[in-house]
Amino acid sequence: MQLILVAFTVVVGLAISVGLYFGLNAVASRAPGPWKSRLQPAVFLGPVIVIVSLFQIYPTLKTLYLSLFAISGAEYRFVGLGNYRDLLSQGSFGQILLNNVLWLLIVPGATVVLGLAVAAFGQRVHPMLSRCVKSLVFMPMAISFVAAATIWRFIYAYSAPGQPQVGLLNSAWISLTGKSPQAWLTIDDGHLNSLLLMVVVIWLNTGFAMVLLSAAIQSVPEETSEQARIDGASERQTFWHVVVPQIRTTIIAVLVTVLITVMKIFDIVFAMTGGAYNTSVLGFEFINQFFTYGNPGTASAVVTFLVLAVVPVAVYQVYTYRNQEVLR
Amino acid sequence: MSATIAAEAAPQRHAEQAINTSRRPRRNRRPLTSLFLVLFTVAWVTPLVGLLITSLRPRSEATRTGWWTAILSPWSSEWTLSNFGDAFASLDLASNFVNSLTVALPSTLLPILFAAYAAYGFTFLSFRGREPLFAVIVSLLVVPIQTALIPILQAFIAVQELTGIQVVGTYPAAWIVHATFAMPLAVFIFRNYMSTIPKALIEAALVDGASHHQVFWRIVMPLSTPAVASFAIFQFMWVWNDFLVAYIFIGDTRPVLTQALFDLLGQYSEGWQQVAAGSFITMAVPVAVFFTLQRYFVQGLTAGSVK
Numbered sequence: 001m002q003l004i005l006v007a008f009t010v011v012v013g014l015a016i017s018v019g020l021y022f023g024l025n026a027v028a029s030r031a032p033g034p035w036k037s038r039l040q041p042a043v044f045l046g047p048v049i050v051i052v053s054l055f056q057i058y059p060t061l062k063t064l065y066l067s068l069f070a071i072s073g074a075e076y077r078f079v080g081l082g083n084y085r086d087l088l089s090q091g092s093f094g095q096i097l098l099n100n101v102l103w104l105l106i107v108p109g110a111t112v113v114l115g116l117a118v119a120a121f122g123q124r125v126h127p128m129l130s131r132c133v134k135s136l137v138f139m140p141m142a143i144s145f146v147a148a149a150t151i152w153r154f155i156y157a158y159s160a161p162g163q164p165q166v167g168l169l170n171s172a173w174i175s176l177t178g179k180s181p182q183a184w185l186t187i188d189d190g191h192l193n194s195l196l197l198m199v200v201v202i203w204l205n206t207g208f209a210m211v212l213l214s215a216a217i218q219s220v221p222e223e224t225s226e227q228a229r230i231d232g233a234s235e236r237q238t239f240w241h242v243v244v245p246q247i248r249t250t251i252i253a254v255l256v257t258v259l260i261t262v263m264k265i266f267d268i269v270f271a272m273t274g275g276a277y278n279t280s281v282l283g284f285e286f287i288n289q290f291f292t293y294g295n296p297g298t299a300s301a302v303v304t305f306l307v308l309a310v311v312p313v314a315v316y317q318v319y320t321y322r323n324q325e326v327l328r
Numbered sequence: 329m330s331a332t333i334a335a336e337a338a339p340q341r342h343a344e345q346a347i348n349t350s351r352r353p354r355r356n357r358r359p360l361t362s363l364f365l366v367l368f369t370v371a372w373v374t375p376l377v378g379l380l381i382t383s384l385r386p387r388s389e390a391t392r393t394g395w396w397t398a399i400l401s402p403w404s405s406e407w408t409l410s411n412f413g414d415a416f417a418s419l420d421l422a423s424n425f426v427n428s429l430t431v432a433l434p435s436t437l438l439p440i441l442f443a444a445y446a447a448y449g450f451t452f453l454s455f456r457g458r459e460p461l462f463a464v465i466v467s468l469l470v471v472p473i474q475t476a477l478i479p480i481l482q483a484f485i486a487v488q489e490l491t492g493i494q495v496v497g498t499y500p501a502a503w504i505v506h507a508t509f510a511m512p513l514a515v516f517i518f519r520n521y522m523s524t525i526p527k528a529l530i531e532a533a534l535v536d537g538a539s540h541h542q543v544f545w546r547i548v549m550p551l552s553t554p555a556v557a558s559f560a561i562f563q564f565m566w567v568w569n570d571f572l573v574a575y576i577f578i579g580d581t582r583p584v585l586t587q588a589l590f591d592l593l594g595q596y597s598e599g600w601q602q603v604a605a606g607s608f609i610t611m612a613v614p615v616a617v618f619f620t621l622q623r624y625f626v627q628g629l630t631a632g633s634v635k
Binding site: 157 | 362364368372374375376379391394396426430437438442443448453458466467469470472473474475476478479503504505507508509512515539541544568571586593600603604607610611614617619626
């Protein structure tokens with residue numbers, strides 16, 4: 001029964017959307033003379049522009065606006081930069097910013113390095129093995145963050161000393177060093193627990209980097225590597241000085257994409273540590289402030305930091321896009 | 329060491345390669361590299377293997393010994409499929425699977441519809457401000473959901489209070505948010521693909537009296553199927569695996585599988601065997617989609633990023 005209701009809702013939703021376009025088109029076709037062609041762009045682009053303005057652009061601007069208020073329930077009190085001052089004066093928020101910086105520095109780089117390594121090595125082995133390896137390395141991309149959190153929490157699991165260890169890391173730790181088991185996710189010395197979380201995200205995203213870099217490597221003209229070898233370069237030199245420079249744009253594109261993913265991180269932190277033990281990041285703290293503490297104003301201020309971090313990336317995206325358009 | 333050996337062998341190698349280049353295949357089946365890759369891959373899938381093994385063990389075993397011991401002595405360990413049955417019930421799989429599907433399908437189809445229209449407009453219609461507008465869309469690719477979340481929620485609640493129609497906690501709320509945030513990427517991918525369609529084809533049809541709308545449905549959309557398919561798979565998997573949007577905009581009334589798994593994870597003290605089984609059940613659909621449609625998935629990724 002529920003299934004039928006659901007199918008019905010879905011079909012109705014889609015029918016309305018398709019109907020919208022046919023309706024718009026009908027109106028535009030009946031318009032007199034020159035208006036007919038002028039309205040065409042509105043028919044095709046109108047809905048997207050409206051939706052994106054309404055649900056992406058306007059809300060983002062409003063969030064920036066809300067960050068200037070202290071909000072509790074329905075009461076809005078203008079505090080200007082008060083929320084920001086409060087946040088920055090809290091040591092814990094400074095740690096959150098530091099965590100974000102660490103994430104942004106480590107994860108994209110590590111993902112690209114691993115992805116490049118697998119892509120490069122994959123080029124030089126039997127195609128069957130290569131395909132198999134790439135498939136398996138890529139597979140974690142299909143897993144939800146929550147499932148990944150499950151998998152890795154299990155690896156990092158801790159049982160009291162003397163109890164049998166079910167977590168792989170603790171078992172290896174005990175065998176290799178003979179010391180007592182650790183509750184790894186609670187250790188924030190040297191941001192160890194954050195690093196452990198980063199391992200999960202690297203595990204999830206390396207496949208993506210590998211796929212793109214592999215495609216890029218394969219599109220590098222053979223002649224350039226051949227020429228280098230004829231000139232006396234070793235495989236390693238050929239790779240680093242001939243192939244890699246030619247895939248520079250892809251490397252940067254992958255770095256940027258993973259960077260954006262890292263900025264949005266919420267699920268991993270939420271499911272693995274709940275933000276405790278100094279693992280919180282901006283994407284998580286936002287939810288924390290909004291739902292747990294009921295502070296939409298503070299939450300908006302937190303997310304504004306994210307917006308500030310994202311703006312240079314957006315500018316860069318547009319910049320590269322314009323350059324590519326020029327070449328087209 | 330290898331560098332000097334390579335240098336010494338260089339002249340002979342050059343001669344060989346200069347002769348053989350066009351005939352010998354590029355791959356050299358290097359054993360050391362192959363071994364490294366095999367070991368790397370084994371390490372890479374270890375977490376998944378560990379989870380799989382744990383899901384097949386009864387509680388008594390899973391809480392007592394590490395899963396690697398079960399691999400080392402498979403005959404003396406107990407195995408069971410009952411965890412899957414338990415997880416099925418704990419996850420309330422029957423209804424939550426349908427919930428996930430209900431969220432994922434329209435969240436995939438709607439952005440495709442809207443973005444295809446817009447991409448057509450950007451590719452085949454000329455109007456003032458076309459490039460700057462597209463640049464705006466491109467710049468929106470980076471906006472995380474968190475930045476828009478509170479105002480969207482507030483708007484939904486305002487609509488609820490104004491009209492009495494429930495919005496938050498229903499599927500359409502999630503559809504709208506997912507569709508919106510997928511649109512910039514979809515428009516970008518579709519536009520890139522549509523610009524490879526020969527303009528002459530479109531112009532011929534227009535000269536013959538077809539309207540843009542007809543050209544869109546009869547010529548451009550059928551030709552764009554590869555791009556649409558790739559994006560569809562990508563988006564479906566993304567929404568299926570999503571947690572944040574479902575958590576906030578649908579909540580507990582009709583949880584999706586990721587939410588159900590999250591709740592199950594909270595019970596790991598009962599023993600990882602059930603959480604493990606539950607994870608595999610939730611992973612079944614996206615991983616199956618991934619393996620069968622891998623080619624399109626990869627195409628979708630490369631279409632968006634590699635030029």
